Amino acid sequence: MSGVRPTKxxxxxxxxxxxxxxxxxxxxxxxxxxxxxxxxxxxxxLRGRRKxxxxxxxxxxxxxxxxxxxxxxxxxxxxxxxxKKRLELEVLPRSVMGVRYPYVKFVSKPQIGAELDVTLxxxxxxxxxxxxxxxxxxEFEARVExxxxxxxxxxxxxxxxxxxxxxxxxxxxxFIEDKLDEESLEELVRVKLIGGALARRRV
Amino acid sequence: xxxxxASAVVRCHALLSELLTPEQIRRLAETENFNTFIDQLSExxxxxxxxxxYRDVSVALEQLxxxxxxxxxxxxxxxxxxxxxxxxxxxxxxxxxxxxLKRILRGKFGGIPSQQILESLIPIEPYHVKDFKELLExxxxxxxxxxxxxxxxxxxxxxxxxxxxxxxxxxxELSLNNIYASTILKLVxxxxxxxxxxxxxxxxxxxDIENLLIALKQREMVQDTRRLQSLFPTTFxxxxxxxxxxxxxxxxxxxxxxxxxPYTEILSPIYEGDVxxxxxxxxxxxxxxxxxxxxxxxFGFNVIIAYLVFCEIEKDDxxxxxxxxxxxxxxxxxxxxxxxxxFI
Numbered sequence: 001m002s003g004v005r006p007t008k009x010x011x012x013x014x015x016x017x018x019x020x021x022x023x024x025x026x027x028x029x030x031x032x033x034x035x036x037x038x039x040x041x042x043x044x045x046l047r048g049r050r051k052x053x054x055x056x057x058x059x060x061x062x063x064x065x066x067x068x069x070x071x072x073x074x075x076x077x078x079x080x081x082x083x084k085k086r087l088e089l090e091v092l093p094r095s096v097m098g099v100r101y102p103y104v105k106f107v108s109k110p111q112i113g114a115e116l117d118v119t120l121x122x123x124x125x126x127x128x129x130x131x132x133x134x135x136x137x138x139e140f141e142a143r144v145e146x147x148x149x150x151x152x153x154x155x156x157x158x159x160x161x162x163x164x165x166x167x168x169x170x171x172x173x174x175f176i177e178d179k180l181d182e183e184s185l186e187e188l189v190r191v192k193l194i195g196g197a198l199a200r201r202r203v
Numbered sequence: 204x205x206x207x208x209a210s211a212v213v214r215c216h217a218l219l220s221e222l223l224t225p226e227q228i229r230r231l232a233e234t235e236n237f238n239t240f241i242d243q244l245s246e247x248x249x250x251x252x253x254x255x256x257y258r259d260v261s262v263a264l265e266q267l268x269x270x271x272x273x274x275x276x277x278x279x280x281x282x283x284x285x286x287x288x289x290x291x292x293x294x295x296x297x298x299x300x301x302x303x304l305k306r307i308l309r310g311k312f313g314g315i316p317s318q319q320i321l322e323s324l325i326p327i328e329p330y331h332v333k334d335f336k337e338l339l340e341x342x343x344x345x346x347x348x349x350x351x352x353x354x355x356x357x358x359x360x361x362x363x364x365x366x367x368x369x370x371x372x373x374x375x376e377l378s379l380n381n382i383y384a385s386t387i388l389k390l391v392x393x394x395x396x397x398x399x400x401x402x403x404x405x406x407x408x409x410x411d412i413e414n415l416l417i418a419l420k421q422r423e424m425v426q427d428t429r430r431l432q433s434l435f436p437t438t439f440x441x442x443x444x445x446x447x448x449x450x451x452x453x454x455x456x457x458x459x460x461x462x463x464x465p466y467t468e469i470l471s472p473i474y475e476g477d478v479x480x481x482x483x484x485x486x487x488x489x490x491x492x493x494x495x496x497x498x499x500x501x502f503g504f505n506v507i508i509a510y511l512v513f514c515e516i517e518k519d520d521x522x523x524x525x526x527x528x529x530x531x532x533x534x535x536x537x538x539x540x541x542x543x544x545x546f547i
Contacts, residue, residue: 062536065536068526068527070523075306082313084371115309117416121420
């Protein structure tokens with residue numbers, strides 16, 4: 001306990017600090033519980049989305065394969081060249097409970113118009129849908145990843161506060177209190193002894 | 204045997220044995236991987252194929268199959284009488300030339316380098332246009348259209364206004380389809396009556412199905428029935444009113460069933476959820492019609508046209524198959540889109 005000043009002022013300061021830390025720990029626990037709840041819900045949603053995405057990917061790939069088989073690779077490539085506008089995206093930041101994650105904004109989507117053959121336009125529509133789903137799933141995955149990261153960090157903070165910082169503060173407080181008690185007992189004994197000596201002198 | 208066709212018919216009978224049988228096509232489709240496919244293909248009249256120099260092997264193979272097909276057409280055209288030769292040239296060469304024109308327009312529209320567009324063209328000599336390279340040298344779509352002045356495609360200039368308004372290429376593509384259809388129709392009329400029947404049956408069936416596929420697409424887009432006349436410049440069994448009915452019909456399955464055979468069978472994949480199968484079924488129907496037509500007379504024009512149709516079906520099957528093999532797609536998924544294996 002080197003460097004610890006066993007004074008009443010320091011004890012009061014420590015007590016104020018520990019109450020602040022305990023309040024902070026409670027908030028962090030609340031955040032941890034909320035993040036854990038959010039994470040488990042998000043994971044379930046993500047699992048569902050991935051399953052759906054895989055099925056849709058299979059459908060889109062099947063449609064694209066059929067279009068290639070029906071028209072031939074060169075004709076498919078040639079028709080695709082006439083599609084106006086490309087897919088343009090913008091990645092922006094968003095935040096949930098202080099956790100920042102990327103949010104993808106669609107600036108422009110390919111215009112599947114009259115240029116494409118009906119087989120290719122069916123496949124293109126499916127691929128476009130899948131692309132949007134894929135981007136949204138990636139965005140959701142990034143969000144889940146960040147939440148999981150933050151949950152880990154918060155958990156470590158709570159554990160450190162509960163198991164290391166708060167006990168060590170409590171130990172110092174106890175040490176100071178013991179020291180102060182000891183000092184006040186000594187003071188009492190000293191006062192008693194002085195009082196006795198003064199009384200004997202008076203007699 | 205009509206003497207004017209004699210040499211061509213005899214040649215066709217001989218060349219028919221060179222075509223791959225449905226069993227051979229099936230075996231090719233069932234090969235384990237792309238390398239085995241190439242090995243097996245080398246045992247056919249296509250011979251040894253070296254693909255090392257090519258970036259995209261499936262495109263290289265597509266070019267190879269087209270070259271073989273064009274070589275087969277020209278071998279027949281060279282020995283057929285003038286009227287038949289002229290019909291066959293227009294039927295095939297003009298069709299390929301129009302496909303090339305569409306590819307040039309699309310490439311220019313998408314800002315693709317000329318060399319890349321040139322590599323995507325069907326390997327034929329220009330038929331009505333002077334030179335494909337000259338067209339590729341033009342900077343804009345308008346200049347390409349202007350360059351086509353003096354050819355049967357000069358009508359394309361009438362579509363420039365609509366192209367500018369919509370900023371889409373479909374006005375040109377429709378116009379080219381229309382030019383082709385009207386030219387073929389005029390030429391079919393020049394054939395003698397027995398020769399005409401079989402060709403007409405195929406041309407009409409193809410046009411009807413393609414029209415119905417355009418109508419199907421119209422159903423899914425914003426419906427603008429004012430444009431119908433330009434969308435369907437040539438119709439046969441189903442006129443514009445019928446197309447309008449198809450576009451506006453609530454129950455597509457019922458509508459297709461009411462069209463009757465062979466249309467119901469060809470178009471049934473639409474309500475079964477696989478629109479790409481429609482063209483495969485159309486080719487199957489054409490193959491069936493040609494087989495029947497050829498067996499009716501062993502020494503007529505029907506043998507020539509049947510041979511060329513079989514060649515084209517073989518080419519289409521091989522193009523689809525080679526791409527799928529290069530992609531590692533399972534045989535089961537390839538076979539359902541092929542024509543010839545359905546006739547084993």
